[in-house]
Amino acid sequence: xxxxxxxxxxxxxxxxxxxxxxxxxxxxxxxxxxxxxxxxxxxxxxxxxxxxxxxxxxxxxxxxxxxxxxxxxxxxx
Numbered sequence: 001x002x003x004x005x006x007x008x009x010x011x012x013x014x015x016x017x018x019x020x021x022x023x024x025x026x027x028x029x030x031x032x033x034x035x036x037x038x039x040x041x042x043x044x045x046x047x048x049x050x051x052x053x054x055x056x057x058x059x060x061x062x063x064x065x066x067x068x069x070x071x072x073x074x075x076x077x
Contacts (some may be wrong), residue, residue, distance in 0.1 A: 024056050030058065031068055045069075047077045 004011055025042075030053070037052050038044060044052070046066040055062050069075055 004077070026069060030060065031072060033058070034068060034072065034074070043076060 003009075004014060033053065033056065034049055037049050041048070042053075046062065046069045049069065050060065051063045051067045053065065
């Protein structure tokens with residue numbers, strides 16, 4: 001409580017993030033599939049990865065694929 005006051009940090013925000021940290025990652029399977037696609041095709045960007053995922057039967061938005069690619073540090077420059 002003293003630290004929250006010292007850093008001028010709202011208690012509600014602290015409690016929100018504390019609760020979120022215990023959640024399991026629901027995108028583990030998609031991340032593994034993205035890594036497999038990139039292993040075989042190292043020059044694929046998020047657009048081609050999205051197309052491959054859709055061919056494999058995933059219903060996924062390109063923005064989510066882009067977010068996951070950035071998280072996994074797989075962006076093509």
